[in-house]
Amino acid sequence: MARIQTDKDISRKEVIIKASAKLFREKGYKAASMRDLAVKVGVEAASLYNHIRSKAELLHDICFDVANVYFEHMSMVETMDAAPLVKLEVLLRFHIKQMIENFEEVYVSDREWRYLAEPYLSNYQNQRRSYRKRFANVIQQGIEQGQISPIDASTAVLILLHAIGGIESWQRSTHKISGEELEENMLTILIHGVKK
Amino acid sequence: MARIQTDKDISRKEVIIKASAKLFREKGYKAASMRDLAVKVGVEAASLYNHIRSKAELLHDICFDVANVYFEHMSMVETMDAAPLVKLEVLLRFHIKQMIENFEEVYVSDREWRYLAEPYLSNYQNQRRSYRKRFANVIQQGIEQGQISPIDASTAVLILLHAIGGIESWQRSTHKISGEELEENMLTILIHGVKK
DNA sequence: CCTACCGATCGGTAGG
């Protein structure tokens, strides 16, 4: 039966996507079943399909929504009139903040994207590569301007982005230090590791 | 039918474990099927069960073998007659080397351990916590001796261990720089990030 | 080590 997409559908869909992000984070995409999700949302499994097309669509929406947020932020940073080292700090603070405030979605987009179906998988991988290239360019400019140590920029990107993934362990722990403290500690360690 | 465990069984089992590590890394534990594994090993799925007890056992063996290697190394480092900063460097070089030389197993133990069944899951989590505590102690000693910046030691551990996970992206890429270069680059970035 | 097969669970659909 054809359905008109109403406002209520949209908000209901958003609730389902949000719940799926939490579920995929907790159990992993493959191990999470639509019946698990239905319990979380409070309906029967079959009812979910009045709002979404498939399980794959949920993962797709999570991953590309997150990717878009990072891409837009990167474009903003690139047009900033600031030194590369400042830009790097802005990028790192943004990553840390996203990982703290938007944990479920960021975590899923980071660890479960490999279960995307083609052609989205290739698309996502390309976006990922492109983002890292632009991130490395900022570092490379910092090296050329003598603000950053002469390291391999690509390696630095790998280290920095993965290091931020460490927030996952903090999120799951008893939060012995606050988010602000965490951010400052991480920045101190990471920035002073690349600053000359 | 009862079977005597012969040398041939053991080596056959090791082949299966090795193949499963590669498979679990490529597809993820849940998405990898025993039929996938059988194809890799070159037998029918049912035949695998003459050598192993279950899929869960494979993951268990991979995770705990890796954990034991790290634990033994940590014990060795703790008895070293060296400055904390030197110990930290030894620990980091070991992690980097393991990630390069023993990639499939280390990656699986790092990313797929959550699919362990109880009571092994709790056991593994405890070992993990214990290892990180001992790692943090080395950093804390370095702080107290004035060799390492006054950062939160637990946060530093999270960053360092996760940063090394970045080697995964290097492993899957076209290896633009060598393993030695990667190791030196990572160490430069990480150590200089915690060195006062 | 293989053939044959089982019960459980999966994502998803039909129809109301």
Next chain:
DNA sequence: CCTACCGATCGGTAGG
């Protein structure tokens, strides 16, 4: 939004 259900696939076993 629910009941009822489907075909596919899963981990694993029996028996030879």
